[in-house]
Amino acid sequence: MSIAIEPAGLSETQRQIVELAREFARTRIEPFAAEWDRTAHFARDVIDALGELGFLGMCAPEEYEGMGLDTVTYLLALEEIAAADASIAVSLSIHNAIPTTMLVRHGTPAQKERFLKGMARGELLAGFALSEPESGSDAAALRTRAVRERDQWVLSGAKAWATNGATADLMMVMARTERGISAFIVPTDTPGYRPGKPEEKMGLRASNTVALALEDVRLPADQLLGEDGAGFGYAMEGLDAGRLGIAVQAVGIARRALEHAVAYCDQRRQFGQPLRQFEGVQFKLADMATRVEAARALAHVAGARRDRGEDVTTSASMAKLFASETAMWVTTQAVQLFGGYGYMRDFPVEKLFRDAKVTEIYEGTSEIQRLLVARGLYPRG
Numbered sequence: 001m002s003i004a005i006e007p008a009g010l011s012e013t014q015r016q017i018v019e020l021a022r023e024f025a026r027t028r029i030e031p032f033a034a035e036w037d038r039t040a041h042f043a044r045d046v047i048d049a050l051g052e053l054g055f056l057g058m059c060a061p062e063e064y065e066g067m068g069l070d071t072v073t074y075l076l077a078l079e080e081i082a083a084a085d086a087s088i089a090v091s092l093s094i095h096n097a098i099p100t101t102m103l104v105r106h107g108t109p110a111q112k113e114r115f116l117k118g119m120a121r122g123e124l125l126a127g128f129a130l131s132e133p134e135s136g137s138d139a140a141a142l143r144t145r146a147v148r149e150r151d152q153w154v155l156s157g158a159k160a161w162a163t164n165g166a167t168a169d170l171m172m173v174m175a176r177t178e179r180g181i182s183a184f185i186v187p188t189d190t191p192g193y194r195p196g197k198p199e200e201k202m203g204l205r206a207s208n209t210v211a212l213a214l215e216d217v218r219l220p221a222d223q224l225l226g227e228d229g230a231g232f233g234y235a236m237e238g239l240d241a242g243r244l245g246i247a248v249q250a251v252g253i254a255r256r257a258l259e260h261a262v263a264y265c266d267q268r269r270q271f272g273q274p275l276r277q278f279e280g281v282q283f284k285l286a287d288m289a290t291r292v293e294a295a296r297a298l299a300h301v302a303g304a305r306r307d308r309g310e311d312v313t314t315s316a317s318m319a320k321l322f323a324s325e326t327a328m329w330v331t332t333q334a335v336q337l338f339g340g341y342g343y344m345r346d347f348p349v350e351k352l353f354r355d356a357k358v359t360e361i362y363e364g365t366s367e368i369q370r371l372l373v374a375r376g377l378y379p380r381g
């Protein structure tokens with residue numbers, strides 16, 4: 001049995017997308033990922049190449065020059081990229097899931113023409129700025145303000161940990177107006193948009209994460225997305241898709257750790273036999289494999305529900321919660337199975353272990369996912 005996605009059971013489109021993503025990941029990402037991690041290098045050229053293949057338009061409809069993939073196919077592709085490098089995967093995931101979904105659902109035809117098409121074609125990389133230094137889990141407490149002055153909106157405030165914040169072409173920025181929380185499309189060359197220096201991170205080191213200062217960022221009135229005051233709901237819809245992306249990012253990390261562990265336990269000998277002959281090792285590998293399969297299945301079930309038009313807030317939270325804790329657990333076991341070598345930078349599993357941690361934190365911590373799952377059990381409040 002293969003640990004990776006097997007082509008049997010996939011549709012023809014899915015098989016083609018998985019093969020394209022897997023081949024790209026094998027040749028253009030995996031050989032360089034350790035170096036990018038060491039040097040904290042953001043590989044924009046690789047993102048651009050993925051864009052040329054259509055991977056920045058996975059969730060955009062074909063009429064806006066996207067691939068128009070269903071959610072499950074999008075998740076299959078993303079897992080392949082994440083198994084090669086979680087940093088590249090998070091850029092792709094946020095771009096495809098959050099600003100794209102928000103624009104598809106709530107953008108005007110003119111906004112779609114101007115922004116969504118370029119994003120789908122891979123010419124514009126997008127990010128999402130919700131979190132602030134004082135509001136993470138309690139995102140609705142954000143303090144960035146947007147004030148209407150005649151035909152302009154003027155944004156001021158501070159954002160924290162914006163993925164792609166210094167490397168994107170546009171950001172979906174959440175700010176408070178008199179009517180409530182609203183979403184604004186902010187091209188990153190707008191005067192007053194000031195990204196900080198890249199954060200030094202434990203993992204995902206090749207991903208760009210920055211604080212943002214918004215200093216009187218003046219936007220034409222038509223860069224408000226949808227209705228004034230309705231943006232928080234739009235962001236939560238985007239986060240449903242985003243959490244599924246993080247779930248398969250975690251699956252990709254866990255799967256690659258398991259693949260390394262399986263190979264290592266076959267080749268490493270102690271007490272005169274390969275590690276895989278020890279029952280204690282077999283039990284670990286079996287549990288790792290079972291959890292990877294279960295995490296992927298949960299993400300795909302939630303993806304299929306989304307494709308049927310169902311509300312997926314609870315199931316996306318379940319998938320993200322389970323997959324991220326799986327990634328942390330599986331990578332911990334992989335480091336253990338590699339023994340001393342597992343702790344060394346020359347071997348691949350310590351990077352996977354470091355990359356796994358953030359999946360339990362961003363797009364809502366595990367504690368917040370548990371709160372959302374529990375809330376889903378009492379739908380009437």
Ligand SMILES: Cc1cc2nc3c(=O)[nH]c(=O)nc-3n(C[C@H](O)[C@H](O)[C@H](O)COP(=O)(O)OP(=O)(O)OC[C@H]3O[C@@H](n4cnc5c(N)ncnc54)[C@H](O)[C@@H]3O)c2cc1C
Nearest residue numbers: 128129130131135136137161162163361362363364365367
């Ligand atoms: C690498 C990275 C990239 C990121 N990218 C983005 C991005 O692109 N855009 C963006 O907007 N944000 C981004 N974030 C921010 C991320 O979403 C937040 O860090 C996350 O939501 C948690 O918020 P916080 O860090 O403020 O933690 P806090 O909210 O301060 O939480 C601290 C601890 O308290 C717990 N806690 C909080 N409230 C409760 C509660 N009610 N019950 C139980 N426990 C609770 C949390 O679970 C956590 O363990 C990124 C973060 C990182 C690390």
